[in-house]
Amino acid sequence: MARPREFDERRVLRAVREQFWNAGYAATSLQDLMRDSGLGKGSLYAAFGDKHQLFLRALRSYNDANDRALRTMLESAPRALDGLRAFVMAPVRDATGVAARRGCFMANSTYELAAADPEVLAEARRTYEATTAAVAECVVRAQREGDVPADSDPVETARALLAAQQGVVFMGRTGMDITTLTATAGSLTAQLLPEA
Amino acid sequence: MARPREFDERRVLRAVREQFWNAGYAATSLQDLMRDSGLGKGSLYAAFGDKHQLFLRALRSYNDANDRALRTMLESAPRALDGLRAFVMAPVRDATGVAARRGCFMANSTYELAAADPEVLAEARRTYEATTAAVAECVVRAQREGDVPADSDPVETARALLAAQQGVVFMGRTGMDITTLTATAGSLTAQLLPEA
DNA sequence: GCTTTGGTGGACTGATCGGTCAAGAATGAT
DNA sequence: ATCATTCTTGACCGATCAGTCCACCAAAGC
Numbered sequence: 001m002a003r004p005r006e007f008d009e010r011r012v013l014r015a016v017r018e019q020f021w022n023a024g025y026a027a028t029s030l031q032d033l034m035r036d037s038g039l040g041k042g043s044l045y046a047a048f049g050d051k052h053q054l055f056l057r058a059l060r061s062y063n064d065a066n067d068r069a070l071r072t073m074l075e076s077a078p079r080a081l082d083g084l085r086a087f088v089m090a091p092v093r094d095a096t097g098v099a100a101r102r103g104c105f106m107a108n109s110t111y112e113l114a115a116a117d118p119e120v121l122a123e124a125r126r127t128y129e130a131t132t133a134a135v136a137e138c139v140v141r142a143q144r145e146g147d148v149p150a151d152s153d154p155v156e157t158a159r160a161l162l163a164a165q166q167g168v169v170f171m172g173r174t175g176m177d178i179t180t181l182t183a184t185a186g187s188l189t190a191q192l193l194p195e196a
Numbered sequence: 197m198a199r200p201r202e203f204d205e206r207r208v209l210r211a212v213r214e215q216f217w218n219a220g221y222a223a224t225s226l227q228d229l230m231r232d233s234g235l236g237k238g239s240l241y242a243a244f245g246d247k248h249q250l251f252l253r254a255l256r257s258y259n260d261a262n263d264r265a266l267r268t269m270l271e272s273a274p275r276a277l278d279g280l281r282a283f284v285m286a287p288v289r290d291a292t293g294v295a296a297r298r299g300c301f302m303a304n305s306t307y308e309l310a311a312a313d314p315e316v317l318a319e320a321r322r323t324y325e326a327t328t329a330a331v332a333e334c335v336v337r338a339q340r341e342g343d344v345p346a347d348s349d350p351v352e353t354a355r356a357l358l359a360a361q362q363g364v365v366f367m368g369r370t371g372m373d374i375t376t377l378t379a380t381a382g383s384l385t386a387q388l389l390p391e392a
Numbered sequence: 393g394c395t396t397t398g399g400t401g402g403a404c405t406g407a408t409c410g411g412t413c414a415a416g417a418a419t420g421a422t
Numbered sequence: 423a424t425c426a427t428t429c430t431t432g433a434c435c436g437a438t439c440a441g442t443c444c445a446c447c448a449a450a451g452c
Binding site: 164176185 | 218219220222223297298299303304306307308310311312317320321324352353355356358359360361362363364365366367369370371372376379380381383384387388
């Protein structure tokens, strides 16, 4: 029929996501996106719509990938309690501290845009509800395994763990050194979850 | 000597801070600042320097005011433990949820700029170290009053409480309804601090 | 090999950005 | 009243922005 696309959509989305993640939405220009994706303006617009739609595409794919990874991690943990601990400690998993400074793409976007951008706000809510649900499910398993008190509310516990995790993400964003940050995350984990 | 200023510097800083707080740095234009402050471009530049310097001025004055308010609150608490609880619950003090959605000016700014702006990063570190110190001091008092175990490290405890508080701030920013948010904050407080 | 279809990339546009500057206005000093 | 000084205002600047558009081109069907 006609000329086929010369680019891989996923590759483009990945490049674009890195740029938005590093610099934020407003501080990323179309020139940056063209450079990183290797595409011209016309191609970007034809394939993804305007800057805002492209951003949402990148954000959603990031969240979906994250959600899948989280569920895999939680489900594959030998004991559910280990999964919950790893969840809170996830922001400090990179021992160099680079990842901690970079933060979470969704969290960064929420802070920058959620107040003024309904679509980003909706995506934030959707994502954190999905995360809460996955963690709550893991809490239920931990209760079955006898590691978490049976009388605690799984969803409420999940929300507290998520808030704690995001607190760690935030402290990382302030440039706190990774050693101190890891200690803080560990201290939160120890107090919010039963000891082994 | 010469013509006196027609504006009150603090009034201008307050107006400017509100705008930066509501919209963020990049999304605030000089026109917005002129409208809200009532000043012309020339006056703003003569009095505060460029947009970035003006932003830093607003941010620092916000942090200083916050720090004073925090210390007053902590010191005037009848029992130090009450002060610590109030610290974690502060983000949900406004029962309408409006304040929770708006978040914290310093946290918003950290997420938007700290990765790329060394001055904002430095201000973030300075602020959170000051906050940690104030909270740690209050933890020491709580230990003296017998409400917090004497063997826990005050600074480490303070960092965990700060991270938890910022986690609550973040959840508020995602638009979580104030009732759920308050429950989450309460649940964190209950687990991180001894019951009354 | 010609036509058709859709992808590509860069020139172009109008708007808006942050920042400068000069001319005028208001004041205190003399 | 006059002058020196500082503040105020808005016109103006170059740069950059997101977004449009079109000439060109590559591939598939005939």
